[in-house]
Amino acid sequence: MxxxxVxxxxxxxxxxxxSPSAADLKKILGxxxxxxxxxxxxxxxxELxxxxxxxxxxxxxxxxxxxGGSGGGGAAPTAGAGGAAPAGGAAKAEKKVVVEEEEEEDVDFDLFG
Structure with a gap:
């Protein structure tokens, strides 16, 4: 179904x-x-x-x-979980991107006045 x-x-x-009827469902879906x-x-x-x-x-x-016993499903495995280390035995380092925040400039006008 x-x-x-539903x-x-x-x-x-x-x-x-x-107590909706089939006609009510037809109207909503239409x-x-x-x-x-x-x-x-x-x-x-x-049935209802x-x-x-x-x-x-x-x-x-x-x-x-x-x-399900507990009512919840298991979490999906993450990529690389339980896998072997990359060739050479060294873990691949993650690249971190640093984003510098721009300083706010003082503005000489009032938006609301």
Missing amino acids: GMKY AAYLMAVLAGND SVEAEYDEAIAEKLVS AGKTVHEIVKEGKEKIKAF
């Missing part, structure tokens, strides 16, 4: 519509000229019928906790 349908559903709820599939919208609306957004979010949080 496309996330744009986003449109949540936007409708945030706008005050506690306003940004997004493609619309009636079957997907109807499926989403039928009778539930509040707060219940759905709470259920989702519980599923995430159960799935």
Whole structure:
């Protein structure tokens, strides 16, 4: 299911519509000229019928906790992490660029007066 349908559903709820219909989703998606599939919208609306957004979010949080243990994903490895030293055994020194700040000049006019 496309996330744009879920986003449109949540936007409708945030706008005050506690039970958006497929027509509401079509109107929201049409306003940004997004493609619309009636079957997907109807499926989403039928699956969420009778539930509040707060219940759905709470259920989702519980599923995430159960799935990952801690609920967070691992960090992506950095470039060169765990790799061997470059040829010659010497680590490549990083070049540091020093940027000198220009001194502010005294200006003889007042911007607001």
